[in-house]
Amino acid sequence: MRNLARPLLFAFIALIISVILSIAVGSVDISPKDMLSVIWNTLQGIEGSTQLASTYQTILLTLRLPRTILMIMTGAALAGSGCAYQGLFRNPLADPYLIGAASGAGLGAILSLSIQWPASSFSYLFVPMTAFIGALLTVFIVFQLAKVGTTLPVTNLILAGVAVSSFATALTSLLLVNASGELRRALVWLLGGSTMAGWKPVISQLPYALIGLIGLSVLAYKLNVLQFGDEQAVQLGINVNRTRTMIVIFATLSTAAAVAFTGVIGFVGLIVPHILRRITGGDMRRLLPFSMIGGALFLLLADIIARVLIAPQELPVGIITSLCGAPFFLFILRRSKGKDW
Amino acid sequence: MLLRVSIEKAGYSSSATIHSIQFELSEGQLLAVIGPNGSGKTTLVRAISQVLPFIDAQIHINGTNLMQTNETERSRLIAVVPQSTFVPPHFLVEEVVLMGRAPYMNWSGRAKQDDLDRARKAMGQTDVEKFRYCVCGELSAGERQRVILARALAQDTPVLLMDEPTSHLDLRHQIEFLELTRSLCQKGGKTVLVAMHDLNLAARFGDVFLAMKYGTTDAFGNAQDVLLPEKLSEIYGLAVKVIKLVDGGRTVVIPQ
Structure with missing residues (x-):
């Protein structure tokens, strides 16, 4: 059996270091000593004693910490759903963007953002929900278009995915052009910037991401058996249609949770599972959790870079993931020479 | 009877690929399914394991009606070695x-x-x-x-279906594979259906034979009934000789 204790330990240590970095780095750098004292004070329920300490406390607790958690959840959700889509379609190119789920989620999210809700807290709750509905609708349309009889050829799926995805993106852009006042913010959202600060997005995202990722983890073994193709999976006792529908729903939930608050962040769902498969092998029971940790780590690091590169201004994190992701992915692709699937 | 198969029609759409196939196998029997390309051997394996979109059939294993089982129950009764x-x-x-x-x-x-x-x-x-x-x-x-x-x-599983299981095997592994299959039948009591092209291997290892042509049964029975030169020549559209070797009495089929 593959020994994964060491990679797992390494991933956890890297994740912890990134979390500390993510909290420390930004337009105001907070030293580890100050960070510890803020955490200590907060745990004891003490308000910052000095002016500076109370500012640090505010930055840490209302800005950096929720953002860090948001990035971890988003990265895990993107890589987890990407891993599930790749397994489901037995294609290393399948990811939330390629089959249209992400664009549909984006359209849904923008729709609910462009509506003037009576109370602002409502909009936060509705964003992931409309994103989920949008994503599910898109995936359903793509499925219907790609289906031939009872089979689902991968080429059809990707063609339909690209077409429907472009359509949804065009609709999203149309809505953005009309949303005059919020244009700048929406544009940043589209480029994959986490512009919504505070705990509200974290709390609204959490249930969707958790249900999606836990659901996928429970189905991991059946996803293994599905790797043999529909016919052999049936002969090994799997109810293929039901299993596949459930995996699509859970993966789409995760995608929607990720897209709703951070916008379009490419390449995480594509490259993270792709690279980690070399370490963990094909068993989804190991690849899925590893992808989640890996995705969280990758996005968190990208976010830190996005914050320091042109400080005090911030880059949208989606730019960083694509700038790092695309060349790295091409490098891997070239080295593997199509040995993968 | 352990495996009872009665297929009215089965295929990929309502225009059936195979039709009117009936046979019964008892415990420990090895059935060799022979026939030319496109005669329906693979479709038969798929029909029995219930992975075709269109099946009108009655299939029983140990009295259990397969049409009334779910995937999990079925996969405890039938294992399949597919062609791919x-x-x-x-x-x-x-x-x-x-x-x-x-x-x-x-x-x-x-x-x-x-x-x-x-x-x-x-x-x-x-x-x-x-x-x-x-x-x-x-x-x-x-x-x-x-x-x-x-x-x-x-x-x-009590029943094992195999579709051209020896197509990629070298000579030694072909024989070892089929020896193993036969011992699984004789000692393990498994009932096995093997679709195969190699008539010599079929003749050597089969207990019963099902010759298929145009998606239906052309002949069913033991070697004396099925492995006849006239019959095989007609099924494959090619003149063949059936020779019984002197040592061991093994049957060999040679195209003329």
């Missing part, structure tokens, strides 16, 4: 063989000691134990075929 040897390349051989235990596992797919023992035994039987920790993508087609056979054996 596709195996997901990132899995280890042992992981693949353990998937033969999937019908007996819960959602987590955690292997119990019994599952591990059966998988190990199956790997020993098909001579793939040395590849146990190899990645499937690195195996040859014949090795993959033996891995899939090990998976089917680990499935521990």
Whole structure:
């Protein structure tokens, strides 16, 4: 059996270091000593004693910490759903963007953002929900278009995915052009910037991401058996249609949770599972959790870079993931020479 | 009768590919299904394992009507070695063989000691134990075929269906594979259906024979009834000679 204790330990240590970095780095750098004292004070329920300490406390607790958690959840959700889509379609190119789920989620999210809700807290709750509905609708349309009889050829799926995805993106852009006042913010959202600060997005995202990722983890073994193709999976006792529908729903939930608050962040769902498969092998029971940790780590690091590169201004994190992701992915692709699937 | 098959019609759409096939096999029998390309051998295997979109048939195993079972119940009765040897390349051989235990596992797919023992035994039987920790993508087609056979054996079913299982195997492994199959029938009491092209292997290992043509039964019975030169010449559209070797009385089919 593959020994994964060491990679797992390494991933956890890297994740912890990134979390500390993510909290420390930004337009105001907070030293580890100050960070510890803020955490200590907060745990004891003490308000910052000095002016500076109370500012640090505010930055840490209302800005950096929720953002860090948001990035971890988003990265895990993107890589987890990407891993599930790749397994489901037995294609290393399948990811939330390629089959249209992400664009549909984006359209849904923008729709609910462009509506003037009576109370602002409502909009936060509705964003992931409309994103989920949008994503599910898109995936359903793509499925219907790609289906031939009872089979689902991968080429059809990707063609339909690209077409429907472009359509949804065009609709999203149309809505953005009309949303005059919020244009700048929406544009940043589209480029994959986490512009919504505070705990509200974290709390609204959490249930969707958790249900999606836990659901996928429970189905991991059946996803293994599905790797043999529909016919052999049936002969090994799997109810293929039901299993596949459930995996699509859970993966789409995760995608929607990720897209709703951070916008379009490419390449995480594509490259993270792709690279980690070399370490963990094909068993989804190991690849899925590893992808989640890996995705969280990758996005968190990208976010830190996005914050320091042109400080005090911030880059949208989606730019960083694509700038790092695309060349790295091409490098891997070239080295593997199509040995993968 | 252990396996009772009565197929009215079956195929990929309502215009059936195979029709009017009836036969019964008892415990420990090895049925060799022969016939030219496109005669419906693969469709027959698919019909019995219920993976065709259109099936009008009555299939019973030990009195259980297969049409009224779900996938899991069915996979405990029938194991299939399909013609395609596709195996997901990132899995280890042992992981693949353990998937033969999937019908007996819960959602987590955690292997119990019994599952591990059966998988190990199956790997020993098909001579793939040395590849146990190899990645499937690195195996040859014949090795993959033996891995899939090990998976089917680990499935521990009374009925085993095989579609051209020896097509990628070398001479030694062909014979060993079919010897193993025969001992599974005779000692293990398995009922086996093998679709095959090689008539000499079929003649050597089959107990009963089903000759198919145009998607239906052309002849069913033992060697004296089916492996006749006139019959085979007619089925394959090619003159053949059937010779009984002096030593061992083995039957050999030679195209003229």
